[in-house]
Amino acid sequence: MVSERGLDVLKAIVHDYVASREPVGSKTIVERHAFGVSAATIRNDMALLEEEELIVAPHTSSGRVPTDKGYRLFVDQLADRRPLSSAQRLAIEQFLGESIDLDDVLSRTVRLLSQLTNQVALVQYPSFTNASVRHVELVTLAPSRLLAVLITDSGRVEQRIVETVTPVDPSDVDRVKVAIGDAAVGRTIADAAAALEGLPDDLDVPLQQLGRLVADAVIGQLGHYRQDRLVLAGSANLARTEDDFRSIFPVLEALEQQVVLLRLFGEMQSDAFGVSARIGRENAAYGLSETSLVVSDYTTAPGETARLGVLGPTRMDYSSNMAAVRAVARYLTRLLGES
């Protein structure tokens, strides 16, 4: 059972280790933090912490380093929930406020977050399952090539090229467009997909083939709304933060395999403060056992949440990263909730 002061010692070790990147010894602690006790006392506490597997000594006679379990305890109980500086808040508002459209908002958000934290930042696209179809447009690019454009009231636009086997008649295109529009516009993503499924059979025979092609394209676009995407920024921070370059390889790989990150995102649940962390070996299944992920939800509409966060070495500054992630998520929620 670790004493009150023992926890303070753990907190000090986490702080100093994150700052200095070097194992921290009992003497350093009494020098830097005013504990009012001697180094020997700290050593006794450290022995207990080590027994509890909260810290570990890399070598028989070197300072201590927090274990994953130590970081976990720190994050859950000890980390300061300090707010961002007002200058930082202002930066967030100003930088995000200038956005043009959804793509722009998210790309600004991810760059901002990576600059605030000096880590790799990730932002998940909203899923918009509650969004409804606002407009379907069919444009003839070439005699046998159409472009189907889908617009929703969430402001997102999807496009897809449709190739036909034979050249199509402009009036046919128009009739198909109207039919598809009638079936889909005003419905939610899921409803529209269902309605389009059976539509082609109800068309005049000459239009059925074209109708089938276009309906399939639009259904494919609707499916895209469920399929998650990520934007990311700041991967250069990996090379700055990490000391061993071999350890950045799996991380860079994971960043390219967005599927992995999306699954990780999906598994995390925010705590009472709206932020959650996956630490070190908790990510072992994803090949990221020396990496931590700090994540928060943001909301685009009632019931529609997506996530954003930062990825960095297990030895990261959890306090400030959690604060930044939380602040950005809140501001993003406010910004996107306006519409």
Next chain:
Amino acid sequence: MVSERGLDVLKAIVHDYVASREPVGSKTIVERHAFGVSAATIRNDMALLEEEELIVAPHTSSGRVPTDKGYRLFVDQLADRRPLSSAQRLAIEQFLGESIDLDDVLSRTVRLLSQLTNQVALVQYPSFTNASVRHVELVTLAPSRLLAVLITDSGRVEQRIVETVTPVDPSDVDRVKVAIGDAAVGRTIADAAAALEGLPDDLDVPLQQLGRLVADAVIGQLGHYRQDRLVLAGSANLARTEDDFRSIFPVLEALEQQVVLLRLFGEMQSDAFGVSARIGRENAAYGLSETSLVVSDYTTAPGETARLGVLGPTRMDYSSNMAAVRAVARYLTRLLGES
């Protein structure tokens, strides 16, 4: 003056050094390449090559390493212009042939190129200055929020949100849409922008304010067509290929600052074979002095070219990378030229 065999020696050194990552000595060369002469003879040739600054010895008594100048000579005169294997060609055709739309084509291309070369791959978006406006759509998202969508015959779609100060009348939206459509549809990017510039003044007074907002948005979208973008993939290859992790930091940074790469792309000119290379210190101005770039043009329409290429350590396999870049660029030209 370097002899015929001297150049063969340089070629052997480049080959072996790229493969082994270690300075190559005279003995290794006579063992691996059937030169039919003794090591001492090779040493004489190497002394000449060193005098010409084509190779250099990292330490007084170690094998030789090509200099940037050596790589340059190798690329310009010695590298085999060997075609891809038929299996690789097939992979290109199959993988790219499945594409859905332009975004998909480019994202597949960049992934393919990074897999073929094991380097970071870059693909520049086509500029489409010859493209013409096919359709302008205006969708009401909220009482005072519109979405302007621009579609060109090159199959690209641009979107932008327009905020109005006061709620707008649906019929006004429709009239503005028709007016803008009449002015822009059928014209090229540049012509449409010019036509829209003065349009609002010709509208009925009550529509002028809305017309100005929307016209500006569309002009902004048109401007986007000139502004270049890059897609990239395979940055994890940096951590695999590079031996020093400090050297990957500036590269990762450059990858995030697309402007830098675009400027680099712009400065390069393809040679007779359609491929060009920037080697090592030739990129010093961009902080990439230990990095080489292999680039080729691809064509989307007569007079419309963009570029793609790979980025990697100076010590890269130029022969196969140039072959891959060239093949992919050719196939992409064929694929996009079809329309």
Next chain:
DNA sequence: TATTGGCACTCAGTGCAGGTGAGTGCCAAC
């Protein structure tokens, strides 16, 4: 009982010395 100073011990890191070997430059001979 908790804290403290003292002390022996451990071990990573550093600097030094010697040995090894891959590779070179030079030269005389072919």
Next chain:
DNA sequence: GTTGGCACTCACCTGCACTGAGTGCCAATA
């Protein structure tokens, strides 16, 4: 022009002693 021989250089490895930061343990203390 090519070759074998040879002395020379220097990165790299090994073993060794030394140093110092840090620990664990213990007896003394408040």
